Amino acid sequence: MTGFPTEVTAFPPGFTVDVFAAAFEASPTPMVVTDPRRADNPVVWVNGAFMALTGYDRDELYGHNCRRLQGPLTDRSTLDALREAITQGRSFECELLNYRKDGTSFWNGMTVNPVRDADGTILYFFSAQADMTHKHRLEIAMRDANGALEREVGERTADLRSALEQKTALLHEVDHRVKNNLQVISSLMLLKARRTPEGEARDALQAMADRIGALSTAHRMLYSEGDAARFDFRDFTDDLIADIAAGHEACGARVETEVEALALPASMAAPLALMLHELASNALRHGFPDARTGRVRVSARRADDGMELAVEDDGIGMAAAHPNPAGFGRMLVEMVVRQLRGTIAWSEGRPGTRVAIRIPLVGNSLP
Template sequence: MTGFPTEATAFPPGFTVEVFAAAFEASPTPMVVTDPRRDDNPIVWANGAFLGLTGYGRDELYGHNCRRLQGPATDRTTLNRLREAIGQGRAFECELLNYRKDGTPFWNGMTVNPVRDAAGEILYFFSAQADMTDKHRLEAAMRDANGALEREVGERTADLRFALEQKTALLHEVDHRVKNNLQVISSLMLLKARRTPQGEARDALQAMADRIGALSTAHRMLYQEGDAARFEFREFADDLIADLAAAHGPGSAHGPCAARVESEMEPLALPAAMAAPLALLLHELAGNALRHAFPRERAGRVRVSARRSGESLELAIEDDGIGLTAGPPNPTGFGRMLVEMVVRQLRGTIAWSEAEPGTRVAIRVPLPADGLR
């Protein structure tokens, strides 16, 4: 190796400069040595693997700077960092686009290290190199594949989003039409009730019209929700309670009621399938309290509360009226049976109790795993 250090103390006994040079020459790793003490830091030695990598002969490399391997697409920023490291005598690693003698580009992964003498002076720069072209080709192929996959996923997502929007619009349209049909049915029943003489038949028609109206309100709320799969129970209940209060106000068919309705609800996103049963429960229990718990325009309060408890919804309707046992018996009453039937449909439990004063109804309904937000 021309110009390479020859101090015997640099090698163990029996390991001569010639053996050292032969080992480097036989290495499959491309290697090159430059001399920064000469003008333009030229190449002073390269092994056979480096010649095979670049396509140059030794006579075409020795005495020339490594920039001979650079070309139009060689990254200038990386080159500047390499020059700065060499100028400061630091080690440097990079991957640089170089060009073979025939102009073929290849990615050159290199590590450059200074070689110092015993006094710390830099004698040479040694660089081991590797052809990283296949790696960059694979990375480019992966980027292309990822880009194609992202485009495909984006297109599929857009299709799914459109399909979901169409499905949501269809479900909202169904809710809207069901609401309109229920309103028509409720109106017809109210009209028939007004033309029916006072008595049991008229009361039954009025009660059924009110229940159908509650279902209509449920579908109206679902129609207004942005998410067709869930609804916000607090807003839903407040709307139903407002309708109930109006239905029992001055001039209503049920007669005036001096009791007020209060609500205390946690924000709960519930499955849309629960809207109609819960509407019936609220209408039946709160409406029944307003109709029967406060006779002769007695003042009072009906309180509706809902909260999450574990994986269940706890719903309570309580009043401070006359209580369960004080009211007149109603052998033809349908409300309590309807409430208990709906609770069973929801796989829940219900407990009726005296609140002293008043009545308390506590309902516990299990929720699906995704039934709460």
């Protein structure tokens, strides 16, 4: 082939320079050979695929440096690395933005390797090249698509966040209004109780007002929570028990809480408030007659299958308490525990009363 460097003679028997050149000339891979022994390392051979890629003829390439393929957007740092590799006589791989004869650009994926003689002297640099423009277009398209997808995801996330904030605000507003309505109902019942003669009817009205007050307290706490779907049972219990204790200031017993931080579904707040109110109030009301001193302890902790809750006191105990045929506190507590899919055990303490409750938490979301 015209212009192919004939100094390279290390061929197998029967494989001549002409055969070698013909094979490279027929290759679909663009190839170029430069001679670093000449000034400016000029091109001394190219194959047809290289000319097809660049648009240049041989007479426009031979004797010229490959920099004529460079243009305004060719990356200078890659060029510097390429020149350094050539100066040091080592191989180099890169993708470089080059320009054809007609001025159109293309991404040139190239590998440059030194060709040495038997003594190790560099005779030529040989480069196989490939048009990587389609790959870069795909990368740009992918980046654009990813950018558009990220923008869409961001917009939808913002919409969902806004919808969630609106829903949370609505739920908080519902809790606030329910709390206010329950407070009004409780106040009306207390007013009626005060105007009712002492006896069973008055006690029933007072008890129902207290229970409605407990429900109001539950909704007040839900209103103050940041997450409308869940609440912290420890803070919830501390606030509720504090309200109950404040309503029984005449009782000589103190109330203690030891509750783990548990995030519970908001749907459990009302039944738990009723249950805790009933147990703690009954312990204070019936376990410590005649200003008897003592302690009521409310505890809760996470168990393997849910939550273990206990209300215990060191009062006079169930057997010694004054019977109340009209009361339905125990029935109410047991009904709530069943609603929560839990179990309950009543036992006499030494002294006092202990109520142990186990409530499953997995899947426990009340309507």
